[in-house]
Amino acid sequence: MNLDEYFEKVVAEFQNINHINPKDLPNIDLYMDQVTTFMDTKLTTTKRREDDKILTKTMINNYAKNDLLPAPVKKKYSKDHMLTLIFIYYFKHMLSITDIQTLLKPISDKYFGNKNGLDLDEIYKVIYANSKRDLAKITEEVKSQFEKSKDSFTEEPDEDREYLQLFTFLCSMAFEVYIKKHLIEQVIDGYFENYESPEAKDDKKAQKKDSKKDSKKK
Numbered sequence: 001m002n003l004d005e006y007f008e009k010v011v012a013e014f015q016n017i018n019h020i021n022p023k024d025l026p027n028i029d030l031y032m033d034q035v036t037t038f039m040d041t042k043l044t045t046t047k048r049r050e051d052d053k054i055l056t057k058t059m060i061n062n063y064a065k066n067d068l069l070p071a072p073v074k075k076k077y078s079k080d081h082m083l084t085l086i087f088i089y090y091f092k093h094m095l096s097i098t099d100i101q102t103l104l105k106p107i108s109d110k111y112f113g114n115k116n117g118l119d120l121d122e123i124y125k126v127i128y129a130n131s132k133r134d135l136a137k138i139t140e141e142v143k144s145q146f147e148k149s150k151d152s153f154t155e156e157p158d159e160d161r162e163y164l165q166l167f168t169f170l171c172s173m174a175f176e177v178y179i180k181k182h183l184i185e186q187v188i189d190g191y192f193e194n195y196e197s198p199e200a201k202d203d204k205k206a207q208k209k210d211s212k213k214d215s216k217k218k
Helices: 003-014 032-042 057-065 079-091 097-111 120-149 158-191 198-217
Strands: none
Touching: 003 120, 003 158, 032 057, 032 079, 057 079, 079 097, 079 120, 097 120, 097 158, 120 158
């Protein structure tokens, strides 16, 4: 199999990457083992190696300890827990635990378990639809970059040219990932820097009221 054939094979596999359809999410609360089994089944095509683990009990417990995931209720995880775990799964491949915590906190504070108005389920449906739409565009962009890489090192011997062109393509892809990752980090550091949870805002209001009462007494 030459490089062109191998590349086409890899690109074709993009179309088989599983995204968890909102319709497939269980409407009942699950125990830990049920959560890990569900995630492993639905995201199996995202594994790099067959024996890779999508999610483990240790991971879930660590997410809870690091305030990425609200604690289960009576050892059961709701649909909102599942949705939060899906977000964490995709973010953890490029962001630190601290960055994920910063990014998810406003979402969890306002929409986790929300019964009035917009909820996590509706947010995920929008993101899912956008991801499905963008996959075709990303695939075409990757194909275009691969073809452009063939314009480089055309004068090199056959035994060197293929690797050099492939290396050029992978460097272009890596640079693009780096730029996007850097952009995400900059936004997290800037936009979310002054975020305050509802609890923190309430504490500030309470402190202001107390200080006004104290000043009146004086």
